[in-house]
Amino acid sequence: MPGDTTSSQRTAISLRVNGVERALEVESRRTLLDALREDLGLTGAKPGCEMGNCGACTVLLDGEAIYSCLALAVECQGRAVTTIEGLTQGDALDPIQQAFIAHDALQCGFCTPGQVLAMKALLDRNPHPGDEEIDRAMSGNLCRCGAYPKIRAAARALARQET
Amino acid sequence: MPVRIVTTHLEFEGQVYEQRVVLEGDEPPVWGPGAELSVVGTATPRVDGRERVSGAATYSHDVRLPGQLFAVGLRSPYAHARVVSVDVSRAETMPGVRAVLTRFSDPDLIDPARKRSILGEEMLFHGMEVAVVVAERREQARDAVAAIDVSYEPLPFVVDPEAALRQDAFRVSLTQANNNASEEYPKTYERGDVEEALRSAEAMVEVRFETPAAPHNSLETHGAVASWDGRTMTVYSSTQDIYGARQQIASALGLQQNQVRVIKQYMGGGFGSKFGAHHSGLIAAYAAKKLGHPVHYMLSREEENLAAGHRPASIQTYRLAATSDGALAAIDLRAISNTGALGSWMSAVSLAAKELYLCPNVRTVDMPVRTNLGTQSAFRAPGVVEATAAMEVAIDELAHTLGIDPLEFRIKNHAPNNQLMNGRPYSTKTLVQAYEIGAERIGWTTRDDEARRFPRGRDGYLRRGVGMASQIWGGDGGPPAQAIAKLLPDGTAVILTGTQDIGTGTRTVLAQVAAEELRIPLAHVRVELGDTEFGVFSPASGGSMTLASVGPAVRMAAAGVRAELLEVVSHFTEAPVDALEVRDGHVFARETGRDFGAISDFLGQLDGHEISAKGMRGPNAEDVTNRTFGAQFAEVEVDIGTGQVRVRRIVAVHDCGRVVNPLTLSSQMEGGIIQGLGFALMERRIVDERLGRVLNANLESYKIPTIRDVPEIEVVMIGEANTRANTLGSLGAGEPPIIPTAGAIANAVAHAIGKRVRRLPLTPDYIFDLLGEA
Numbered sequence: 001m002p003g004d005t006t007s008s009q010r011t012a013i014s015l016r017v018n019g020v021e022r023a024l025e026v027e028s029r030r031t032l033l034d035a036l037r038e039d040l041g042l043t044g045a046k047p048g049c050e051m052g053n054c055g056a057c058t059v060l061l062d063g064e065a066i067y068s069c070l071a072l073a074v075e076c077q078g079r080a081v082t083t084i085e086g087l088t089q090g091d092a093l094d095p096i097q098q099a100f101i102a103h104d105a106l107q108c109g110f111c112t113p114g115q116v117l118a119m120k121a122l123l124d125r126n127p128h129p130g131d132e133e134i135d136r137a138m139s140g141n142l143c144r145c146g147a148y149p150k151i152r153a154a155a156r157a158l159a160r161q162e163t
Numbered sequence: 164m165p166v167r168i169v170t171t172h173l174e175f176e177g178q179v180y181e182q183r184v185v186l187e188g189d190e191p192p193v194w195g196p197g198a199e200l201s202v203v204g205t206a207t208p209r210v211d212g213r214e215r216v217s218g219a220a221t222y223s224h225d226v227r228l229p230g231q232l233f234a235v236g237l238r239s240p241y242a243h244a245r246v247v248s249v250d251v252s253r254a255e256t257m258p259g260v261r262a263v264l265t266r267f268s269d270p271d272l273i274d275p276a277r278k279r280s281i282l283g284e285e286m287l288f289h290g291m292e293v294a295v296v297v298a299e300r301r302e303q304a305r306d307a308v309a310a311i312d313v314s315y316e317p318l319p320f321v322v323d324p325e326a327a328l329r330q331d332a333f334r335v336s337l338t339q340a341n342n343n344a345s346e347e348y349p350k351t352y353e354r355g356d357v358e359e360a361l362r363s364a365e366a367m368v369e370v371r372f373e374t375p376a377a378p379h380n381s382l383e384t385h386g387a388v389a390s391w392d393g394r395t396m397t398v399y400s401s402t403q404d405i406y407g408a409r410q411q412i413a414s415a416l417g418l419q420q421n422q423v424r425v426i427k428q429y430m431g432g433g434f435g436s437k438f439g440a441h442h443s444g445l446i447a448a449y450a451a452k453k454l455g456h457p458v459h460y461m462l463s464r465e466e467e468n469l470a471a472g473h474r475p476a477s478i479q480t481y482r483l484a485a486t487s488d489g490a491l492a493a494i495d496l497r498a499i500s501n502t503g504a505l506g507s508w509m510s511a512v513s514l515a516a517k518e519l520y521l522c523p524n525v526r527t528v529d530m531p532v533r534t535n536l537g538t539q540s541a542f543r544a545p546g547v548v549e550a551t552a553a554m555e556v557a558i559d560e561l562a563h564t565l566g567i568d569p570l571e572f573r574i575k576n577h578a579p580n581n582q583l584m585n586g587r588p589y590s591t592k593t594l595v596q597a598y599e600i601g602a603e604r605i606g607w608t609t610r611d612d613e614a615r616r617f618p619r620g621r622d623g624y625l626r627r628g629v630g631m632a633s634q635i636w637g638g639d640g641g642p643p644a645q646a647i648a649k650l651l652p653d654g655t656a657v658i659l660t661g662t663q664d665i666g667t668g669t670r671t672v673l674a675q676v677a678a679e680e681l682r683i684p685l686a687h688v689r690v691e692l693g694d695t696e697f698g699v700f701s702p703a704s705g706g707s708m709t710l711a712s713v714g715p716a717v718r719m720a721a722a723g724v725r726a727e728l729l730e731v732v733s734h735f736t737e738a739p740v741d742a743l744e745v746r747d748g749h750v751f752a753r754e755t756g757r758d759f760g761a762i763s764d765f766l767g768q769l770d771g772h773e774i775s776a777k778g779m780r781g782p783n784a785e786d787v788t789n790r791t792f793g794a795q796f797a798e799v800e801v802d803i804g805t806g807q808v809r810v811r812r813i814v815a816v817h818d819c820g821r822v823v824n825p826l827t828l829s830s831q832m833e834g835g836i837i838q839g840l841g842f843a844l845m846e847r848r849i850v851d852e853r854l855g856r857v858l859n860a861n862l863e864s865y866k867i868p869t870i871r872d873v874p875e876i877e878v879v880m881i882g883e884a885n886t887r888a889n890t891l892g893s894l895g896a897g898e899p900p901i902i903p904t905a906g907a908i909a910n911a912v913a914h915a916i917g918k919r920v921r922r923l924p925l926t927p928d929y930i931f932d933l934l935g936e937a
Contacts, residue, residue: 027302029302030302034301034302037225038300038301041227042218043218043221043222043224043225043227044217044218045218046222046224046225046382046383046431047224047461048382048383048431048464048862049464049861049862050463050464051464051861051862051863053464053861053862053863054382054464054862056382083218084216084217084218085217085218087217088217093213093216093217097213097216097217100212100216101208101209101212101213101216102208104208104209104212104826104827104829104830106209106212106215106216107432107666107667107668107830107831107834108381108382108383108429108430108431108432108665108666109214109215109216109220109429109431109666110222110381110382110383110429110430110431110432111382111431112215112216113216113218116216135870135871136871138870139869139870139871140869141869141870142382142862142867142869143382143870144379144380144381144382144432144434144838144867145432145666145830145834146833146834146835146836146837146838146868146873147830147833147834148833148837148868148869148870148873149833149873149876150830150833151870152870152873
């Protein structure tokens with residue numbers, strides 16, 4: 001019975017979030033998404049569906065794009081998590097973020113942190129992806145406003161850049 | 164300043180409303196087609212892009228206040244049932260639980276618009292609220308929801324709209340005499356003599372066309388965070404209408420409107436579903452007041468898709484008749500719209516029949532019917548998306564019957580004036596031009612070429628087709644809409660409005676308008692919106708009316724404060740006001756070009772005072788009709804082996820008057836087209852008719868387009884400044900692009916496979932059914 005869960009049972013874990021070691025105590029059922037949002041106050045990752053369909057909660061786990069609503073925080077013990085808040089260095093935006101603004105690759109912006117991180121995972125893996133690879137890598141992130149053509153344009157511009 | 168009270172007319176979502184407004188002062192003259200503008204009309208990245216890409220933008224979901232509690236709802240598993248008892252004894256004692264709201268403990272939790280308790284006795288659909296748990300953490304609230312023991316008495320239900328219309332149908336509610344959405348339905352409109360025209364016509368088609376229920380699926384669900392400090396209720400609401408939300412919350416809680424502050428800085432999409440506070444906002448505010456703690460209630464995706472509105476399913480039956488030379492002689496439409504359990508109105512399903520083509524004999528019957536399903540809400544061009552799809556399919560078939568090219572048929576039956584308003588002229592109508600440009604770019608004349616239609620030859624599995632559809636809709640907005648412009652001592656400007664930026668780029672285009680009028684750099688303008696505390700009224704962000712309503716108010720306020728600035732400069736320089744002008748944030752002598760200095764040099768001498776001016780949107784013209792027009796052309800490829808439809812290309816040609824920002828405009832156009840593509844090909848709420856339950860209230864089995872579904876999209880804007888619309892010359896662009904997409908795709912599919920399309924979405928199983936037809 002869900003009602004019988006002893007919610008006081010918590011596990012101490014440590015996550016390396018945006019380069020900083022963070023210690024927290026979480027219930028074993030707490031998702032990485034909730035740990036980031038509720039325990040660490042990092043609300044850039046968004047709950048869009050909380051069942052792994054929309055991608056608004058995308059973060060990087062050891063450099064790979066994952067749906068943080070489908071990962072338990074305790075599974076991430078000792079691992080490196082990058083959220084959208086970690087992409088900005090002081091006032092300086094990441095080139096991907098700059099490209100999103102320049103190409104207007106967003107409308108309401110709710111899915112944008114996830115889109116940016118999915119694209120970062122792609123470009124870290126392959127700095128010069130082709131059009132088909134871009135579409136495949138970005139197809140797990142829904143955008144109901146339909147910013148897709150501009151997301152494509154941003155990705156293609158970044159893929160053309162010299163590294 | 165003298166005050167005028169003016170009566171004017173305002174079109175909103177296909178309905179015309181009379182509006183009495185209080186106006187002060189005069190608006191500046193219209194920016195005509197030849198106006199020399201440097202900021203307006205320039206592709207400009209969003210002024211709040213940084214916040215939106217960096218995670219700094221705070222959405223309602225993200226608001227965290229000290230002592231904040233979380234609410235989770237328990238909803239009816241039945242389509243129709245009586246709540247006999249609710250046992251909360253176990254739930255109430257669970258860890259972290261602060262309150263369990265039920266109809267027994269909280270009958271005064273009401274929906275003021277419908278004048279009924281939100282937690283009622285009679286459940287009218289799968290997903291209706293039964294109880295709400297408020298706890299310290301969301302997991303705890305969910306645990307307690309699972310521990311509530313409800314006893315239901317299931318009642319007979321009806322989910323099929325045609326069944327619901329029958330005399331002997333089960334009633335959606337025990338309190339209803341029939342299932343009509345309200346007493347004014349069925350509603351008939353007629354001009355000319357349709358029966359006679361049908362009898363004497365030389366060609367006729369009859370088309371019964373079904374469109375699906377489509378939930379909006381804004382990626383941020385409905386919801387709010389509410390906080391009560393003993394005097395003021397502050398609500399961070401994901402709403403398209405902060406003033407509407409304020410009014411509803413005040414009414415529900417018995418507060419004065421000025422005791423309620425509604426804030427909406429960023430929202431994750433609305434598309435028409437988020438007018439007002441919605442139940443989630445009313446529940447959050449009620450619970451916050453009751454418990455003395457801030458309460459966060461954001462719907463889950465399942466709750467959203469069960470209970471937060473959708474585009475209603477329609478069944479449209481058209482009879483179209485024409486003379487042998489291709490003149491449209493009659494349109495007869497019977498339109499059923501499934502409004503769900505508490506729907507009370509009919510969206511503009513009959514608008515295309517009445518206004519899109521020249522036709523002397525038109526009859527439409529609107530039949531909105533209630534069923535035991537979640538209640539409809541407006542969805543981007545409500546009614547007219549489904550109407551255009553169905554009617555444009557019928558128009559193509561009529562042209563086919565006559566042996567006339569469907570595009571030629573449309574040009575021949577072009578409506579030169581507004582047939583709904585006794586032939587009142589359109590201020591501009593560029594639809595024929597849109598047809599011509601679109602036809603040229605899609606390659607209309609070669610659409611029947613063998614090599615194009617059969618890219619792998621006649622024995623291959625691929626068939627290609629080209630189709631098109633037209634768009635007509637409003638978008639001229641109107642009063643009341645207010646703005647205040649301030650110039651600060653440092654020479655920068657602040658624009659205050661009460662509008663919302665729901666993702667359309669409102670903040671950016673308003674900043675452009677202000678910068679243009681003030682003649683200061685865009686970076687020196689800050690636009691504040693989404694907060695009732697400013698007391699600057701703006702309408703709901705919907706109906707493609709934001710820019711055309713609020714933009715002129717901002718422009719007038721900016722013009723007013725610039726005039727005040729020149730008075731100040733004239734005082735200090737002793738130059739006459741009309742010898743001065745502002746450019747790039749400096750004040751110059753008009754004749755000699757002498758630079759008197761930066762704006763801040765003068766305002767800095769005012770001991771920290773700001774100067775400010777008000778702006779108000781003036782009345783609409785009463786002698787013309789302002790409309791947006793457009794046409795879209797689609798090229799599709801159908802795999803007859805799999806039934807899969809792939810859209811290869813969309814050409815969209817639209818006229819929305821002056822374009823303030825070509826960059827954000829193209830984004831909005833593409834977004835509307837992509838939503839239209841989803842509606843055409845994949846989106847459909849699925850209901851188990853035996854149980855009355857929705858089977859795909861999620862994003863797993865309710866499909867919306869991903870990046871891989873998106874074809875090449877070419878947007879062509881052909882409008883120039885509409886001098887009869889407002890002082891910007893701009894009309895709205897939010898809704899027009901979604902209107903013709905599904906019709907164009909459906910006609911392209913029919914062209915590709917040579918079958919008549921009778922429903923949306925065009926899923927592979929349906930394409931297979933069509934291919935199997937004789």
